[in-house]
């Protein structure tokens with residue numbers, strides 16, 4: 001799409017989608033029609049069904065220019081979620097900004113496992129370390145309304161987005177606290193479950209240059225030379241903040257399962273094990289504090 005092609009006469013919804021789809025089909029692994037519809041619906045402030053119902057409706061000059069500007073940004077590789085400012089996680093509509101990691105579907109595995117450990121009718125004390133947009137905390141707070149969740153992040157811009165998401169979703173059982181990993185937690189308070197999707201990609205990993213990752217905050221992605229720096233810190237700090245029998249759950253890369261299990265065991269966690277995702281790849285590891293007397 002040329003940036004200097006000058007004003008074009010307004011197209012209909014159907015024509016604008018056709019042109020955008022053709023341009024977007026040059027992106028690798030894309031879903032050009034869907035993306036074109038999502039972006040146009042975002043510009044028009046309507047549901048996607050409106051586009052299908054009114055293909056002959058003409059766009060205004062301003063709407064057309066805004067749509068073309070978004071298509072250009074998408075063609076440069078900018079993730080769709082940053083263009084619309086939204087991403088769905090656990091069926092919850094979340095605001096995202098370039099300050100926050102875009103929540104990934106694979107992180108729903110961490111939520112599923114956490115929910116297995118929290119009975120529906122129980123009042124548990126839970127922590128989501130490095131909450132980003134608040135995705136994990138929001139999912140658990142929605143599913144377990146009797147439990148209290150603390151959501152932390154070292155990045156104040158991320159925490160502001162998370163806080164706005166909790167407010168918009170009407171979640172009064174989540175509290176935000178700024179700070180580095182467990183140092184953000186209140187003194188002398190012990191939790192039933194601490195979970196985190198920390199940064200775990202190794203610095204210099206070629207994946208950081210692919211799939212829209214260059215647009216995401218590097219501090220949300222990289223965990224030192226081997227990717228394990230933040231996981232190590234959390235495993236070292238968590239025992240002082242867990243109740244006897246409390247759980248630590250960590251998402252990690254699919255080649256980090258045995259390293260994370262070893263770190264948990266070395267730190268004295270019991271029942272250390274790794275769980276897989278739907279593609280049978282190591283996705284998260286967990287460990288449990290011994291009960292008193294163990």
Ligand SMILES: C[S@@+](CC[C@H](N)C(=O)[O-])C[C@H]1O[C@@H](n2cnc3c(N)ncnc32)[C@H](O)[C@@H]1O
Nearest residue numbers: 101103130131132154155180181197198199220
């Ligand atoms: C991989 S992102 C996960 C975001 C969110 N939990 C999710 O799953 O979509 C890691 C998050 O950890 C935060 N973070 C990075 N270093 C941190 C630290 N030292 N202490 C606390 N949070 C940190 C980042 O700001 C980022 O929001």
